[in-house]
Amino acid sequence: MTHAAPGHVAERPEGVETAGTIHAARQETIDHRWWVLGILSLLMGFASISTDLYLPAMPAMGQALGASPGLVEWTVSGYLIGFSFGQLFWGPVSDRHGRRLPVALGLVLFILGSAGCAVAGNGAALIGWRILQAAGASAGVVLSRAMVRDLYAGHRAVQMLSTLITVMAIAPLLGPIVGGQILLLGGWRAIFWTLVGVGMLTLAAVPSLPETLAPAYRNHEPLTRALLRYGELLKQPRLLGYAGAGGFFYGGMFAYVAGTPFAYITYHHVPARLYGLLFALGIVGIMATNTVNSRLAARVGGDRLLVLGAIQAALSGLLVAGAAWTGQGGLWGLVVPLFLFASATGFIVANSIAGALNSFPERAGAVSALVGAMQYGSGILGSGLVGAFADGTPWPMGWVIALSGVGSLLCTRLVHARPRKTTPPPRHALR
Template structure:
């Protein structure tokens, strides 16, 4: 694999491509991206059963998602600096080992507080896979081509949240909720073995040889860039709404609307299909329209669908399907927002892809902590808290895009320095 960027015939490297990696490497990267979904979506149908088994209330069980997001958010900052210095592959391998340990701890947890603690450890490991797989894509691709590849891999990765809740529901029915976490132990071990079968994407000559302490301090420099904060904020509000959806729908669907746990995955899967479709559409349009335009389109749709969700959740209008329909649209906008916001943030900092990817991930998943935490804090047995959190997040997503990343920047998608 070539490790130098080859400019195109015009001397422009904005969409330059490193020697194309094989399908196996891309498949492994897609699997790594899926660890956030794998470690959360698989156990969503088990949350009511976990609540009963661990003698906890609904809010406490929902905090297992918030605890996970704390580890997932903060851990990325460390992995970003480590991978820029020591390489991507060894960093991911260490993270996968922590993921296996945390998953085993969850399987053995005896109360809700222990579960929250082990979920934090699990997240510290899983976040290395997610953050660094994005950096590895940036090592291989640039500009709109990077956005296209991210959308493509996210589409493939979306198989995990599509089948995760359905598989999780069957595991709960057949073997109990603890078996879900033993399944995650197995997935982690298999992926750990696979990571050593792909090449390192960050050669030694391109690594950051600063001390880890200094590299961590550099994050304060990155957050001073207005455009970077704009991309991060746009994605952050969307993630807050998405994790409000993740934390709230099990109880809204199963407890409030009495959907059987084994069928929860079908409703959850509708949103995943929407994400996949949006990512496919984004991968085709982004090379023509640019990632800034596609990001703006996504945030507008997200804002309107989020407001309709809040209305449906607050009034009960339309019953179950009155809530499912706008949630489907809101969740689908992930396909337009995530890849494009990440690509935009990485565009100006190719030499610090690990750190920027980690910072973006920390902000996005940190926002997820707030979103899921608010749903847990205001849980009242109805979909209302989830609906209003999503409504606020959708408006915030659009506001951040328009305020911090002006619409005029949509014309600059291919002109940024690489």
């Protein structure tokens, strides 16, 4: 064995890595990966935190602004309007200009919209600012999904989406609880100032995100042409199956979001500070089924798990409607089937999104935007119907959830349809 002289560092042959160097590089890669996934989870969570944080304050907001319960519930619908149309805009923009810049621009709009909500003087103004807030938040949500598809494919994409949704579920798990405490300490306007702070912190983290769509893979066709291509995507039965399964389900979930504050707090007299605990039960179910979905995706397949989730949504939705109509079981007769319905999220959302993205990987931004717009557009209808038919009972929420679950199950029949030919984007836009 050759020994180096004291004080002399032996030269390492070129191209040979020490174990320590390899370990350090691997650790840096792992740390960077989890940092990126953490930011993507936060971006995906903007749709949840923007609403879940103020759910316990909805009755108080109505009293302060002199607005009816139906009008306050339409603040959820207004948010979904901005969120749906915002996604349709950000998807093609990101396919053309990359992912990171549109995310930053969206966060600026989110901050402005949140500040507007905090100073709103009436219900109509609050709805308007919620639309702007949602248009900004939609950039982070739709583009985080596209970034996952840029980095992963197949069942791996399903696993990563499930992981992100599980982490993201912390936001709605804690949102109503934290929102209730903010309401108690600082009033409902403080909730929206909190969202301003969250938006600013996230914006500061955006420069650390990698750009996942290289210039060589971008779609350089005019934005107007890219928007028109949504029509071609809408002719694809398979894509409609994935989007419809998720869309109908989202209609029920946002009926749940808009309806439970009044069903629990007003109808069943649950204290506002405890509402978050009941809402958290559904989030725990979502996290559990997302974990199961992530582990089973490679073995069972995303499409089968999607059907399983849709069956669960349909059956539990019918139970919700029955409990809401008859009052059987009181509060817990409503909470238990709502828990089962919300838990179906873990099997429906990630699999419907990944299935659609895997069908058109070269247009991940536009497909993610279209699927998201259809899902949240259904949320507009679901929450809007609950507000329009509000009668002081859980029944409007119950029948909307039941129809949503059945509709989601019926749409899964289109998932196995053969894709139709579409006009491909320019060759330089494809990977």
